[in-house]
Amino acid sequence: MPGSHCTKDIQKNINCSASAPLPSNSPATTLTELQPLMAHPDLQSENDKPQMDKKDSAQPAGRTNLQKARARFLKGVSYFSGDMEVFGKWMQKQFILLQILDWVLRGAAQVMFVNNPLSGLIIFAGLILQNYWWALNGFVGTLFATISALILQQNRGAIAAGLYGYNGILVGLLMAVFSNAGDWYWWLLLPNIFMSMMCPIVSSALASINSRWDLPVFTLPFNILVCLHMVATGHYNHHFPQVLIQPRSELPNITWAEIDVAKLFMSVPVGIGQVYGCDNPWTGGIFIISLFISSPITCAHAVLGSAVGMVSGLALSAPFGDIYFGLWGYNCVLACIAIGGMFYALTWQVHLLAITCAFFCAYLGSAIANIMSRFGLPACTWPFCLSALTFLLITTETNKIFKLPLAKVTYPEKNLGFFWKLKKQEKMEKAEKEKEEKDEQQRAIEEEVILSEKEQLRLELERMEEGKVTSEASEGKNDETQIKDHVLDMEQQGTEEETRQNNLTEVTVADNV
């Protein structure tokens, strides 16, 4: 999902990332470090991830072996976590089809705001686990959305970050999920491709509007296009029938005793899986892993958001089936990720704001689902988009809630680094300003001294002129001329005021001849 639709940053990241990996770290060593990590990423990287941005390489040479190992390990982690800048840079020199594959994988992960091809690969694995046909549709959607963006000559950096693919995967997936024609109905690929190729157009149009408020487009293009397709065809269409969604006119009587606590806990990963329309808890679990690889903060907020959605469902007395099915979770997952560290720099206040946003999103989700069902439509991710946009539009007078400029958004850990750097810079600027003010005073004093010196020279000159006229002593003349030159030199940098005075001096001189 849209880290940003600005890519100045993306390109810069790619460029400046060149300095991070040391040439001495051969790919072989990295690989040996990587392999165990990939096997148990949740065990080893848990504690180290937050520090991975620190530049340990610049430290003095006399370090212990432990420190060295640690540094090497962090460097290894940095190769496949975050947004995988190094890999992205390396990809730039590869064959175009490989590049497109990279973009498609990143696009798949961008639904969760993750710009990471490894996460994308894992997500595709999760989708295949769920349903082959859906996964195929998702892949086709991402591919054609990316191709369409290339044809429309959208920003190459944004395409490379997967920002034109994530709506495509959702369009492809959800059109397959909500199709009533059964799996492997190949004609579905036609509207799938058409709608995927419309994604960059709608994205670009929405970005033109949202950029006025420095807001991302989120999954709005997906919401618009899938709803468009579903309502344009409908349940009774002969070519592209949709599943029947009807408004609920009555709620079943429910009692708290009927709650299945295991299923309730299961609803947390299911809620994360429902972001891609998947109800398999294992798929949801795989998605959690893919999030963790890129950014632990994102992962934590995803789980938190899903839990908040589940609680909200209980509070608003939703049917338990909906809660178990993850329908109360997926919007909250996205909203909680977006607010909690992605577009705001993570502080405690922002963390609370993210939880509030998740609750609001759950409420909104129920409302939108009820309204959309009147038209035979699912809620899609409208609730997430609307609630996150609302919370991103807030203005407050506190500096604890800092909205990152859209062009600087990457992933929560790096955003936090940016925020801290900015804060430090501000502090330094403040200190510098104070110092400058002092210097200014110092300089003013010095200038005064120079001015008075100049004045003395002028007086001297005048005295000499007078002397010259009366005594006609030729020896003094050279000195006098030199002094005069000196004065005039100074005047060249002086103000008009001075020039005028000099003219007068001159005339006086001429007068005295």
Place this chain on the structure above:
Amino acid sequence: MPGSHCTKDIQKNINCSASAPLPSNSPATTLTELQPLMAHPDLQSENDKPQMDKKDSAQPAGRTNLQKARARFLKGVSYFSGDMEVFGKWMQKQFILLQILDWVLRGAAQVMFVNNPLSGLIIFAGLILQNYWWALNGFVGTLFATISALILQQNRGAIAAGLYGYNGILVGLLMAVFSNAGDWYWWLLLPNIFMSMMCPIVSSALASINSRWDLPVFTLPFNILVCLHMVATGHYNHHFPQVLIQPRSELPNITWAEIDVAKLFMSVPVGIGQVYGCDNPWTGGIFIISLFISSPITCAHAVLGSAVGMVSGLALSAPFGDIYFGLWGYNCVLACIAIGGMFYALTWQVHLLAITCAFFCAYLGSAIANIMSRFGLPACTWPFCLSALTFLLITTETNKIFKLPLAKVTYPEKNLGFFWKLKKQEKMEKAEKEKEEKDEQQRAIEEEVILSEKEQLRLELERMEEGKVTSEASEGKNDETQIKDHVLDMEQQGTEEETRQNNLTEVTVADNV
């Protein structure tokens, strides 16, 4: 309702209001003047209100007793009419709980664009007359909306003006009004508090958008949040059931003979009461009084708007029951107040525009009510918001329709004063400009004279030079130098071109010496 979400003005008002009350006017005297007024505000202040903005204090001392009494009376009126700046300023030094009470009362009145705690108090009285439980919910809503704004560190001036409270009171009231769980269902306070606390968030977000067009947010946050709550829960919800609202599929046959004229007239105050969801005509009457205290123009437009709504209902053959119940009035009331003097400076053209807006609002109200009823929702104040925003977005080439900058909006009488001041200033500026142009011409003539003088001097100089060369008479030299000085003086103001030419002249002179 949102006089503005800008508070530069509010703070300025508070600051500059310090000069208005004379220190000689002790609180005691003020009080004695106030008491009779509060008893019969509609009798005494009717004629005097419009003049209350005039600064009588600056008039010459030799006034009759009548004039003095009148001035004192106006000053007395100014203490509790308008936006009660003096009281607001005095409040700033009080205990925070007292301040919050002031803000809550102002918030209650701001629904009608009135920034006046006294009006707010009267409105709460009206609400209590209608229903205790509703009044309590309204109070809780206003209180928590204000507290939430404080937590979110919104602008203190806007909070103090009640601009974060008015959505809260509406949310609280209408959630109680539309709840199907009966009065004193205490659980309702939970969503009430949550939604009230969401008000400042939604307000802030909407203000970010609307401020681009210098528009207020009106009651949009209330509309969004109450609709959200109602559609998220619905009629069949087990925890928070809503009243059942269904679309009308058929209209009863009505004949003009069946009209109850008394009820029709009654519908005017009822329409004003329906702004707060109250159908008691006495409550509506109390609201009219509270409006009159603060601003007679607002009061007049409120009554006018309600009447226009009633007429529109008859024109569109609405069921009489709806008209009697004030459902056709309350949006028109708000729209008519907003356009008629609140956000536009009141002129005859604006007055006509306000009436047009009220008619449009009634039409829109019928349309929106029909659409919303499909979702089981009431029309809330969507019609007012949309019609008023439309009419505030108009641009014309006439200066008779002057939209006040949002930061300058206070109450109709003061807005008018601002408009007149601006017009006078413009006139003065125009006159000054004309004068300046004249001066400019004068100066141009003078400059020409100087230039010709200069030219003469130069010619004289040249002539002298010639004479000097032939006669070698040294007495002329001094004169010559004087002339040269003069020339150089002039050059100081001259262009470079002239300077260069003069320099050349000089050199020639020097050359010839």
Place this chain on the structure above:
Amino acid sequence: MPGSHCTKDIQKNINCSASAPLPSNSPATTLTELQPLMAHPDLQSENDKPQMDKKDSAQPAGRTNLQKARARFLKGVSYFSGDMEVFGKWMQKQFILLQILDWVLRGAAQVMFVNNPLSGLIIFAGLILQNYWWALNGFVGTLFATISALILQQNRGAIAAGLYGYNGILVGLLMAVFSNAGDWYWWLLLPNIFMSMMCPIVSSALASINSRWDLPVFTLPFNILVCLHMVATGHYNHHFPQVLIQPRSELPNITWAEIDVAKLFMSVPVGIGQVYGCDNPWTGGIFIISLFISSPITCAHAVLGSAVGMVSGLALSAPFGDIYFGLWGYNCVLACIAIGGMFYALTWQVHLLAITCAFFCAYLGSAIANIMSRFGLPACTWPFCLSALTFLLITTETNKIFKLPLAKVTYPEKNLGFFWKLKKQEKMEKAEKEKEEKDEQQRAIEEEVILSEKEQLRLELERMEEGKVTSEASEGKNDETQIKDHVLDMEQQGTEEETRQNNLTEVTVADNV
């Protein structure tokens, strides 16, 4: 429809059009040329239209008779094709009622983005052919919308271009079309006039918003106001009943064998007729002619759009009846015209974009029709407005898709001319810049030479000073000093150029001493 809501261009066009017609071309000759053309516009002007913008008058005198005749013919065509600037200019001096008639006719044609009273006249002829009562309502709507714009003191140029009338004609027509009260129900004129007079208000308000993105308002005011009227009254209203529109819950079984190919082809002109709510194919044909007169590009895209809509209907398995009735065509017609040459300069890329937009519009049309039918509403031209706005908001990095500034939009042929001129200008500027850079280098070299010369002179001067000291010639000294001062003075204020010249003079002087 809104060529633009900016009229700087309109007025400029009118002004600069004065030079186009030669005074030698007497109105009489023009008329004789015009008459046959008006009879067979599709035969004669087909090949010549695209070249009509070329300025043949500037060619050398020795042309053959054929060339002369051709030039004269083109001039003749230019009198009534395009936006009829000459006529518009002539109209400005006529009686106000005649002017209003001109504006009303232009307004009628502006629905199709054509600013041409002749087209408007033909369109009214088509409407009369369809239904007298509808034509009358359309005329009343256009008239009152224009009058309302005059009362509201909207921009006179925009009014004269018919930009305030086209929503009026649609409001008037469609209110009559969708009224269930039968023809000649005179009371309908009341809401007709009210809604028509609201058009400029809604137009102005929407323009305030859309102008931020340099977008036109299209037919949004019409959509809003007609939907407003229909949903506010509804099918069961006693005063203004609307036709019953109900959502389709089931689609009839259709087989490809049942297609009536003749009717399918007929649906193309019917689709164009449906822009004005007319289902008569002859009316559609007349509309095609009216488009062709003004702009062949517009005409071609209109036909193309209608065909695309028909194909889309088949692809989405719409009921054949809807397709024959033109309901799939009219939005695509408008969208294809708007994108294909009207708001973008026509290139092959833009042509493809226009076709894509037409397909998207058809899809959207089906979706919106399904949603609106739930509220008893027709789709109006919402699909066109939304799809065209989306496609106008796209930003790409290619210069082949050039969106014209709204103030420069006239008609496709002229837009293309503007685009070519801009491109040529850019090329010339680029060439000039390159030339300038070369010159800059040349000058830098020259300056260096001069500087070194100057340096030499200065050195020479210094040498002279030294000589002076040794010879003790006191008479020359003062002069010399003066000269030196003078030189330095000049340098301070002068440009290098001047300094150079002065130095030369000076030195010569000094040299001669």
